[in-house]
Amino acid sequence: MEIANRTIQAYRQAPWRQQLQWGGMFLLVLVAGLLIAGVYLNISAQAATAGLETQDLSEKKEETLRAIANNRTKLAQLTSQAEMEKRAAELGFVDATREDTAYLVVEGYGGRQPIVLAPTQRQITIEHTLIKPVYTQSLWEWMFQGVLSFSETNTAGGQ
Amino acid sequence: MKNDPFRRGNVIMIGFMVLALAIVGRMIAIQTSVSAQAIDEIGKQNSYVYKKIQPERGNIYDRWGHLLAGNTEVYEVNVDTRYVRNADTIASTAASMLDLDYDKVYFNITGTEENPPANTVFLKSYVSADTINQIAERKAKYAENYKDSSSPSLQGLVWKPYLIRSYPEKSLASNILGFYKFRDLDKGAGFFGVEEKYNDLLSGTEMTVLVPRDPYEAEKLPDAAPGASLVLTIDREIQAMAEKEADKAMADTGAKSATIIIADPETGELLAIANTPRMDLNQYWNADQVYQSALDFDRAISTTYEPGSVFKVITMASALDAGVVTPTTSFLDTGVINVGGVNFNNWDGGAWGPQDMTGCMRHSLNVCLSWVAVQLGPSKFYEYLDRFGIGHRTNVDLSGESLYPLALPGDDNWYLPNLAANSFGQALAVTPMQMIMAISAVANDGKMMPPHVLKAVIDDGRQYNNNPQMVGMPISEKTADTLTLMLEDSLVQESSSALVEGYRVAGKTGTAEIPTEYGYTSSSTNASFVGWGPVSDPKFIIYIWLEEPQSDIWGSVVAAPVFSEVASKLVVLMNLPPDAGQQELAGQ
Numbered sequence: 001m002e003i004a005n006r007t008i009q010a011y012r013q014a015p016w017r018q019q020l021q022w023g024g025m026f027l028l029v030l031v032a033g034l035l036i037a038g039v040y041l042n043i044s045a046q047a048a049t050a051g052l053e054t055q056d057l058s059e060k061k062e063e064t065l066r067a068i069a070n071n072r073t074k075l076a077q078l079t080s081q082a083e084m085e086k087r088a089a090e091l092g093f094v095d096a097t098r099e100d101t102a103y104l105v106v107e108g109y110g111g112r113q114p115i116v117l118a119p120t121q122r123q124i125t126i127e128h129t130l131i132k133p134v135y136t137q138s139l140w141e142w143m144f145q146g147v148l149s150f151s152e153t154n155t156a157g158g159q
Numbered sequence: 160m161k162n163d164p165f166r167r168g169n170v171i172m173i174g175f176m177v178l179a180l181a182i183v184g185r186m187i188a189i190q191t192s193v194s195a196q197a198i199d200e201i202g203k204q205n206s207y208v209y210k211k212i213q214p215e216r217g218n219i220y221d222r223w224g225h226l227l228a229g230n231t232e233v234y235e236v237n238v239d240t241r242y243v244r245n246a247d248t249i250a251s252t253a254a255s256m257l258d259l260d261y262d263k264v265y266f267n268i269t270g271t272e273e274n275p276p277a278n279t280v281f282l283k284s285y286v287s288a289d290t291i292n293q294i295a296e297r298k299a300k301y302a303e304n305y306k307d308s309s310s311p312s313l314q315g316l317v318w319k320p321y322l323i324r325s326y327p328e329k330s331l332a333s334n335i336l337g338f339y340k341f342r343d344l345d346k347g348a349g350f351f352g353v354e355e356k357y358n359d360l361l362s363g364t365e366m367t368v369l370v371p372r373d374p375y376e377a378e379k380l381p382d383a384a385p386g387a388s389l390v391l392t393i394d395r396e397i398q399a400m401a402e403k404e405a406d407k408a409m410a411d412t413g414a415k416s417a418t419i420i421i422a423d424p425e426t427g428e429l430l431a432i433a434n435t436p437r438m439d440l441n442q443y444w445n446a447d448q449v450y451q452s453a454l455d456f457d458r459a460i461s462t463t464y465e466p467g468s469v470f471k472v473i474t475m476a477s478a479l480d481a482g483v484v485t486p487t488t489s490f491l492d493t494g495v496i497n498v499g500g501v502n503f504n505n506w507d508g509g510a511w512g513p514q515d516m517t518g519c520m521r522h523s524l525n526v527c528l529s530w531v532a533v534q535l536g537p538s539k540f541y542e543y544l545d546r547f548g549i550g551h552r553t554n555v556d557l558s559g560e561s562l563y564p565l566a567l568p569g570d571d572n573w574y575l576p577n578l579a580a581n582s583f584g585q586a587l588a589v590t591p592m593q594m595i596m597a598i599s600a601v602a603n604d605g606k607m608m609p610p611h612v613l614k615a616v617i618d619d620g621r622q623y624n625n626n627p628q629m630v631g632m633p634i635s636e637k638t639a640d641t642l643t644l645m646l647e648d649s650l651v652q653e654s655s656s657a658l659v660e661g662y663r664v665a666g667k668t669g670t671a672e673i674p675t676e677y678g679y680t681s682s683s684t685n686a687s688f689v690g691w692g693p694v695s696d697p698k699f700i701i702y703i704w705l706e707e708p709q710s711d712i713w714g715s716v717v718a719a720p721v722f723s724e725v726a727s728k729l730v731v732l733m734n735l736p737p738d739a740g741q742q743e744l745a746g747q
Contacts, residue, residue: 019168051374058377065385069215069230069322070288076226076327081399098661098727103736111734114614115224117390118622136375 040139047135207369210381213344214363215322217386219336219353221395222428222614228336228354228440231325234291234318238268238280243315248301252313256294257283268315285342291318326440332398334434334457335391335612337558338443350443351456353389353612355558360387360616387618392428392611397421397732401433404725409435412717413709414686418459418591419725420702424599424691427608427627429555430699432459453559460555463563463588464704467671467714468506468523469687470584472598475520476642477543478531480634486516486645496526496533499575503529506670521649523668525583532582537568540578546633547597548607555592555610563588584671585679594689595702596630601643602665602691602700604636647694657690657719659726661737666690666722668714673707683707688718692726693738701725 011017077083137145189195219228236257238249250265259282270276298313305311323341326333337352339361349358363386370381405417421431434457438449446456454461478484494510496503505511505525511518519527532540544550550565565587566573580586592610600607607630616623634642646665650657657666669687672679686708691700701722708717730737 048374051377054377055374063320065215066232066320066322070232072218072226073229073231073325073327076229079225080327080329081225081331081395082329085399095728096731098659098731098737101731103734112223114222115220115390116622117220117224117388117615118617118620120622120624 036139043135043139043142050135206372208372209367210370211365211367212381212383213321213365214383215385216324216339217361217363217388217617219361220388220390221332221393221398222391222430223394224390225328225395227328227332227391227393227395228324228326228339230322232288232320233284233323234286234288234320235284236282236286236291236294236316236318238264238282239278239315239317240268240270240276240280241278241315243268244312245310245314248311248313249316252294252297252316253282256290257286259283285323286318288320294318328395329439329441330437331395331402332393332432333437333440334459335393335398335429335432335557336440337456338440338446340443342444349558351453351559352557353391356556357387357389357613360618361389362386384619387616389613390615390617390622392423392426392430392614393432394430394732397729398431398433400728400732401431401725402437404721404728405433405435407724408703408705408717408721411710412686412705414705414707414717416455416458416706417721418702418704418706419721420459420591420595421725421729422595422599422610422700424602424608424697424700427596427599427610427630428614429610429612432457432612434458454561457557457559458591458704458706460553460557460560460590460592463561463590464685464706465586465588465671465674466584466594466687466704467669467685468525468583469594469598469667469669469689469702469714470587470589471520471523471528471582471669472601472642472646472667472689473544473547473549474528474532474535474540474582475516475645476601476634476638477540477547478535479516479641480543480638481535481539483534483539484516484531486641488516490514490516490519490527490530492519492524492526494526496529496579498529498533498579501576501579503576503579517645517648520645520667521652523583525579528582529579532578537575537578540582541565541567543633544581546631547600548593548630549587549589549597553590553592553596553610555596556613560592561590584669591687591702591704594687595700597633598689598702599691599700600631600633601639602697603639605632605634605639607631607633643691643694643697650690655715655719657688657722657726659692659723659730661739662692662726662730662735663694663738664690664692664726665694666719668719670712670714682712684712684714686712686714686716686718688714688722690722690726693735695738698733698735699726699729701729 189198215230218226218230221227236253243249246265246268249268250261253259253264254261264282267280268276294313294316298316301311301313321344324339326336326338335352337350337354337356339349339354340347349355349361354361363384366381366383368381371377401419401421405419408414408419409417417433417435419431419433420429422429436449436455438446450456475484479486490513492505492511492514494505494508503525506523511522511524511527514522514524514527516527516531518524519531535543544565550562550567552560552562554560566577577586596607596610599610609627609630611625611627613625615625643665646667647663649655650664650666655666655668657668658664667689669685669689671685671687673683673685684707686705688703689700691697703718703721703725705714705718705721711717729735
């Protein structure tokens with residue numbers, strides 16, 4: 001009782017103490033807010049960077065696909081039937097004829113096989129998210145998930 | 160109390176709180192105002208851009224994976240006038256490297272005071288990558304070496320890449336491939352051949368999408384799947400050989416056109432379809448100059464003609480299968496037969512005396528085959544033609560297949576003499592493709608396979624093989640084998656120029672008069688030959704059609720040697736050992 005009276009007396013004599021307390025609380029909230037905003041900004045900046053990189057990579061992918069198509073066609077032009085025939089003739093080759101063709105039995109050789117340009121069985125595609133959730137989830141989701149994973153870890157640890 | 164600093168502090172604090180509340184209140188008011196939705200729309204419009212995604216057109220390969228149709232990168236060159244530092248340099252470069260008019264380009268870039276230039280000025284499309292590389296080098300050099308505003312600069316000259324259709328083999332198999340009108344960027348479509356038939360598969364799904372500018376929404380970037388690629392049954396080497404032989408046959412015989420089809424009778428796979436003329440598909444806009452009509456693009460499927468005596472194979476097959484005749488059935492050829500009040504003669508107008516059915520085929524006797532058709536009767540005869548697919552499209556998977564309707568008993572344009580004329584391939588019109596499909600049944604133990612060029616489709620990283628089913632079995636295996644032996648014997652007995660040394664082949668010549676509006680008054684003919692081999696296990700069937708040969712009118716003289724030439728080269732390309740060799744190899 002005595003202590004309480006003394007405290008009340010002290011605040012009556014120096015009311016700035018109460019103001020200081022309020023100010024301290026305000027600053028505490030402000031600092032906490034700034035910290036949260038800082039984390040949010042940091043994550044947002046990383047997400048934006050990743051997004052820009054994704055856009056950039058998407059364009060590069062298109063470029064690469066175009067280059068592949070272009071190179072494939074160039075290669076086909078360089079190895080076209082007419083071109084190959086011309087090159088063979090320049091190297092002194094002539095068409096094989098019926099008369100100068102000999103046939104042999106080669107054990108285990110089944111002849112020229114048809115082309116397979118792609119697998120006939122569907123390849124297993126592992127579903128995965130390209131962008132990590134940390135870049136897309138909100139701060140609230142991130143914290144909530146953090147709390148959940150923390151509690152799950154603790155629960156698991158207790159068993 | 161008046162000097163109490165804490166009270167002043169409270170007032171200031173309350174003031175700030177009110178201000179903060181006012182800001183929040185205003186934000187809520189803006190968010191919920193009447194124009195909020197419209198403002199939101201404007202925001203969305205600016206945060207997305209419309210983008211037309213034209214997926215890469217699928218490739219076309221031959222059966223061994225050689226690229227027949229692909230895509231190549233070209234550029235559209237523009238000037239962004241907002242960034243132009245030196246219009247003279249750009250106009251000079253456009254004139255020297257893009258072959259454009261200097262004055263026109265300069266005027267478009269600079270404009271006038273009354274008519275300022277547009278932000279983007281189009282210069283040229285379909286610029287090759289090599290040219291762009293040279294321009295890029297020059298632009299970089301100017302940017303590095305000249306810094307002040309009056310010095311040469313290509314700043315503002317921009318280009319964007321895109322893919323266009325390209326045919327690395329140029330004119331090879333042009334009639335099979337067709338072409339894609341790549342110059343029509345918005346309405347580009349396949350024309351003729353595979354490009355038209357499988358346009359939907361090749362083109363993929365074109366889409367116009369909203370692309371987010373917001374990097375946070377990068378995951379929403381659309382991804383258009385490319386069109387499916389096709390693997391054809393065509394063999395590039397065999398196709399090239401067939402085209403050379405077609406050109407040679409035309410030159411040797413003076414024919415108006417030549418068509419050669421090579422197929423595998425066992426599967427119906429078309430290995431080559433050679434036609435004249437052909438065109439470089441990379442310059443498809445010249446089609447009007449190359450072809451007189453659309454029917455000329457692929458005469459093997461689009462042009463109908465009276466085939467003549469090659470049709471006797473079908474007549475004889477029908478009669479043998481129906482049991483009306485056997486190879487040894489005798490017939491006295493008097494040189495003329497009257498059917499429905501019309502006299503029909505042999506090709507030479509002569510009488511060939513006593514013959515059996517093999518002799519009738521060997522000497523290609525119209526009188527005998529007319530008699531065979533009469534013995535068979537109209538009902539059975541046309542029923543067999545129907546089974547052989549005559550009067551129907553083959554449904555070959557190429558665009559532009561024609562059909563000339565077959566006159567049948569009961570039709571206004573059918574008379575009894577038609578029966579006789581039809582028996583030796585006159586008074587009806589077919590495409591070479593119809594003929595090869597029908598006769599392939601004789602080469603394939605009576606089983607008729609659909610002619611086709613699609614071997615496999617590659618879509619979404621997976622290959623789907625095309626395995627067509629048998630169209631029908633118009634004749635029995637026994638009939639097919641019997642007729643094959645008869646036709647092999649015919650070639651051997653007459654020492655035909657169609658024979659291939661070392662290989663057993665069967666075949667039949669055909670010479671057909673060409674009808675005019677006054678009847679068969681023309682001296683010009685259509686010469687044909689159909690043959691297959693090796694007889695023991697046929698791996699190929701070849702159909703040849705020479706239109707109006709000038710060196711000689713007879714199929715046996717002009718078309719049969721072409722068969723021999725083609726077959727001689729084909730056995731090498733297909734690695735088919737000679738019959739004697741096969742026995743030796745089997746023995747090993």
